[in-house]
Amino acid sequence: MADHDHDPHHEHGSELSETQLRVRALETILTEKGYVDPAALDAIVEAYETKVGPRNGAAVVARAWTDPAFKQALLKDATAAVATLGHVSPVGDHLVAVENTSGRHNMVVCTLCSCYPWEVLGLPPVWYKSAPYRSRAVKDPRGVLADFGVSLPKETEIRVWDSTAETRFLVLPTRPAGTEGWSEERLADLVTRDSMIGTGLARSPAEMPR
Amino acid sequence: MDRQTIPVPGIPCDAEGPVFREPWEAQAFAMALALHARGLFTWPEWAATLGAEIKRAQAAGDPDTGETYYRHWLNALERLVAEKGVADAATLARYHDAWDHAADRTPHGTPIELRPEDFR
Structure with missing residues (x-):
């Protein structure tokens, strides 16, 4: 115009x-x-x-950490599993949950635009939408993780998932040690937005403010 | 996978800032969702258009740091609305000018409303 x-x-x-x-x-x-x-x-x-944001995703992760049946359902069909907690995508895309393990770390990007699992994470942070993240996450994921202050053992495989209009990804971070017996609510406080994108890890109990 | 570190500027940092930086970003966001819900376009169509607008802006020198994201979003919205025959560029321009006229005649601090006489 x-x-x-x-x-x-x-x-x-x-x-x-x-x-x-x-x-x-x-x-x-x-x-x-x-x-x-x-x-x-x-x-x-x-x-x-006010309502849709990363706390939704944190509740999903905390549930998966404490309820093995829910975790299994989440990894099988995340769209259906998060719908049982009331989180439904406004645009009808599929949600896939990818689990971090001792051998593999997952990280999510959208190289095309900024597809993002809104129903569980809200709207994406500004860096997720930036060209440097979109290009470097694929070419140099370890370097990107270092920028975010995360260093993983050399032998840990880093898997990068490129979102599309049809498929979005949610990282299921590893449950921190020393949280045995914690309630879902308390565990959810350990789950950061970045840990569900894969540019961070869940907080350890020691990192929590007293 | 053997990776070469590509020298690109750093990734902008982000505290948990506001979801929308300005009200217009929120309005543009909501319009796309509402139009999709009404079936004007599919979500893959939307993502393809938005992706193309981002590429176009980058080619034109936009630093694409994420700050201009909703500008691309608005461009994509205008493009799809025109492509789907809802409003062509001339119609958009006419309403744009009418709103500009409405702003001009509205005392500062008063809500701006569009009136028939704003279409000159």
């Missing part, structure tokens, strides 16, 4: 940025034509700002 010529001298009026004008134009047209309902848009925004 052509740049609009703004008059810098009008002192009494309001100012909308070029981007704000485009967004308002789009929303007005879509509303007038009956494609969107402003109240429904507000509800979507509110959900993502």
Whole structure:
């Protein structure tokens, strides 16, 4: 769209940025034509700002750590397993859970755009959407992990999963040692967003603030 | 796998910042979800369009640090809305100019509303 010529001298009026004008134009047209309902848009925004976030995923991981049947179901069909906890993708993609083990570490990227498992992690952090992460995660995952302060034994295999519009991935991090007998709620506090993307590990009990 | 370290700028750090940095980002995000829910496009169609917009912006010199993500998102939205015959570029421009007019005549601090006379 052509740049609009703004008059810098009008002192009494309001100012909308070029981007704000485009967004308002789009929303007005879509509303007038009956494609969107402003109240429904507000509800979507509110959900993502307040309800949908990485705590959903943390609860899923904590459940998998404490309930072997749930873990098995999660690894078999994560879409169905997280739906039983009320987390459903808004766009109908499939969720796949990949488990970290002593021999293998999993890391997730979307090289095309920024596909991300919203229903369990909320919206992606800014670095996940950046070109350096999208390109380096595939070419140099160990280097990326080092940037995030994670170093793994040499013999640990690092597997990188490239998300698509149809398939998103959730990393099931390793349960930290020294957490035997912990409640799901307490365990969930150890699960960071990054540990479920694979750019981090779950916190150890020692890392928790007292 | 033998990997060569590629010299690219560092990955931007991120504390648990706000989900949307500006209200328009939230509106653009929600519109794409709502249009998908209504069946205007499939999610693979959306991802392909967004991916193409990101590539186009990168080719045009966008540093693509993640900060401009919702600009690509908005470009993809406008493109799909035009491709699906909902609103062409001329219609988008007409409403854009009308909103600009509405802003001009609205005293600062007052909510900006679109009126028929804004379409000149």
